[in-house]
Amino acid sequence: GEDVEQSLFLSVREGDSSVINCTYTDSSSTYLYWYKQEPGAGLQLLTYIFSNMDMKQDQRLTVLLNKKDKHLSLRIADTQTGDSAIYFCAEASVSSGSARQLTFGSGTQLTVLP
Amino acid sequence: GAVVSQHPSWVICKSGTSVKIECRSLDFQATTMFWYRQFPKQSLMLMATSNEGSKATYEQGVEKDKFLINHASLTLSTLTVTSAHPEDSSFYICSARTTTGGWKTQYFGPGTRLLVL
Numbered sequence: 001g002e003d004v005e006q007s008l009f010l011s012v013r014e015g016d017s018s019v020i021n022c023t024y025t026d027s028s029s030t031y032l033y034w035y036k037q038e039p040g041a042g043l044q045l046l047t048y049i050f051s052n053m054d055m056k057q058d059q060r061l062t063v064l065l066n067k068k069d070k071h072l073s074l075r076i077a078d079t080q081t082g083d084s085a086i087y088f089c090a091e092a093s094v095s096s097g098s099a100r101q102l103t104f105g106s107g108t109q110l111t112v113l114p
Numbered sequence: 115g116a117v118v119s120q121h122p123s124w125v126i127c128k129s130g131t132s133v134k135i136e137c138r139s140l141d142f143q144a145t146t147m148f149w150y151r152q153f154p155k156q157s158l159m160l161m162a163t164s165n166e167g168s169k170a171t172y173e174q175g176v177e178k179d180k181f182l183i184n185h186a187s188l189t190l191s192t193l194t195v196t197s198a199h200p201e202d203s204s205f206y207i208c209s210a211r212t213t214t215g216g217w218k219t220q221y222f223g224p225g226t227r228l229l230v231l
Contacts, residue, residue, distance in 0.1 A: 042118075042222040102160070102209075104157045106157045107157055
């Protein structure tokens with residue numbers, strides 16, 4: 001089945017850039033997503049990228065997609081303490097049903113140090 | 115933006131009782147709703163997909179008689195954990211997809227933390 005992998009932890013200093021990496025296996029993925037989860041809360045969609053794109057920038061967020069290597073990354077510029085959270089990458093994949101559903105990575109805990 | 119609410123936000127119950135969790139799309143209609151389960155420090159695992167007016171589709175390994183899902187309207191889906199046991203303790207998150215947005219417009223609720231004693 002589909003598999004999405006992420007490193008579990010990342011620590012950065014406030015003001016530095018953070019880069020969170022993700023690899024996936026489903027070559028039919030059309031959309032790839034980044035979600036943010038703060039403690040005790042649900043998921044907030046940060047950004048997404050269509051598979052025919054290499055890069056997408058949205059304010060402090062930059063998504064890079066290497067479709068050949070099935071590698072996705074999220075760069076957060078000027079990281080702030082409020083960015084501390086768990087970041088999930090996800091792909092839209094076909095399940096046993098007909099509807100495409102999201103497969104999530106394990107999540108990367110980002111800790112921003114003052 | 116679109117808002118998905120869940121009620122209750124947390125619940126503690128005794129083993130053997132049933133617990134109902136509601137998921138509502140507040141300002142949009144959702145033909146499809148998803149229920150996820152998340153264990154501490156782990157990812158979200160899809161439990162089932164429900165379409166309004168039809169039976170839910172459960173993922174492999176999820177007991178449909180244990181986790182009853184009802185998607186009664188375009189704005190409400192419920193998950194009932196029947197005869198709950200301590201191993202059912204978890205964080206349950208629902209998600210709703212809009213009728214027009216496609217895959218990218220899937221919004222998540224804040225989650226319900228269930229503790230079974």
